[in-house]
Amino acid sequence: MLLQASTFFEFYAEYPVTSIFMLRSKSEHAQIIRQEAFLTTPLLPLSEYIDTHGNICQRTILPAGITTIESSVIAECDMHIDVNTDAAYVAIEDLPDHVLQYLLPSRYCEADKVGAQAMEIVKDIQSAYAQVEAIRQWCYSNLYRQYGTTNSSTSAMDVLGSRTGVCRDFTHVAISLCRSINIPARMVVGYLYELKPMDLHAWFEAYVGNRWYTFDALMEQPVGGRIIMAYGRDAADVAFASHFGEVVMVKMEVKVEEVKLS
Numbered sequence: 001m002l003l004q005a006s007t008f009f010e011f012y013a014e015y016p017v018t019s020i021f022m023l024r025s026k027s028e029h030a031q032i033i034r035q036e037a038f039l040t041t042p043l044l045p046l047s048e049y050i051d052t053h054g055n056i057c058q059r060t061i062l063p064a065g066i067t068t069i070e071s072s073v074i075a076e077c078d079m080h081i082d083v084n085t086d087a088a089y090v091a092i093e094d095l096p097d098h099v100l101q102y103l104l105p106s107r108y109c110e111a112d113k114v115g116a117q118a119m120e121i122v123k124d125i126q127s128a129y130a131q132v133e134a135i136r137q138w139c140y141s142n143l144y145r146q147y148g149t150t151n152s153s154t155s156a157m158d159v160l161g162s163r164t165g166v167c168r169d170f171t172h173v174a175i176s177l178c179r180s181i182n183i184p185a186r187m188v189v190g191y192l193y194e195l196k197p198m199d200l201h202a203w204f205e206a207y208v209g210n211r212w213y214t215f216d217a218l219m220e221q222p223v224g225g226r227i228i229m230a231y232g233r234d235a236a237d238v239a240f241a242s243h244f245g246e247v248v249m250v251k252m253e254v255k256v257e258e259v260k261l262s
Helices: 097-103 115-122 128-142 156-162 167-180
Strands: 002-013 017-021 031-041 047-050 056-062 065-077 185-192 201-208 211-215 226-232 241-243 247-258
Touching: 031 226, 065 226, 115 128, 115 167, 128 167, 128 201, 128 211, 156 167, 167 185, 167 201, 185 247, 201 226, 241 247
Parallel strands: none
Antiparallel strands: 002 065, 002 247, 017 056, 017 241, 031 065, 047 056, 185 201, 185 226, 201 211
16 A cells, blocks of 8 residues: 655744754665655755654744744554464563563553553453453543543543543553553654545554554554554653654644545
């Protein structure tokens, strides 16, 4: 499946502000990047680096006034996500070193506080994949998508109390529940084809059966058509924009379309 996706931003700053963006995708096992661009108006000096999760980060200084940024990508990605209901739990002593960090509580994912609830959800379920799927289904059935009910400081525990939120909130809850039963889980952000309403999207991956599998607590069924931009422990690691000063986002537009080849 060939997808073309883009995000357009318009920012306003009263004075120059250093900013970090995370808006570029890279080729990996689930996607091949065929074309991509990152454009700013005005044209700004820019440097890039790879963070500790392997994400491509763009560092610049937004000038006073209006700045527009457009990130676009054409990617070949899977129409379906892998499902393996028999994928087994991986003992902690057998986990790769880089996966261990995704077992720990983090800023938005208080895994140390939800163990009893997680055990109630997965009781009598044998395979680790099936346990994660039970957690995903619980989030889908018991949390309600509602804009404006959460903000940048809302954590998984807050969402479990209110039962409302958006994709990042659903994802934080699911990650917390998985980690509490010693299943590594990480946050993923990017594009999802035919998401309604269209926006940048967040979902999660769980490490079972010696590999990462994709889960989405906002979707009723497993769906593909995803372009990944970033991975992290939670939203603190995958913010599409981090500003070190006062910046107003005036406008944001996200588009994802299938490219039809003749």
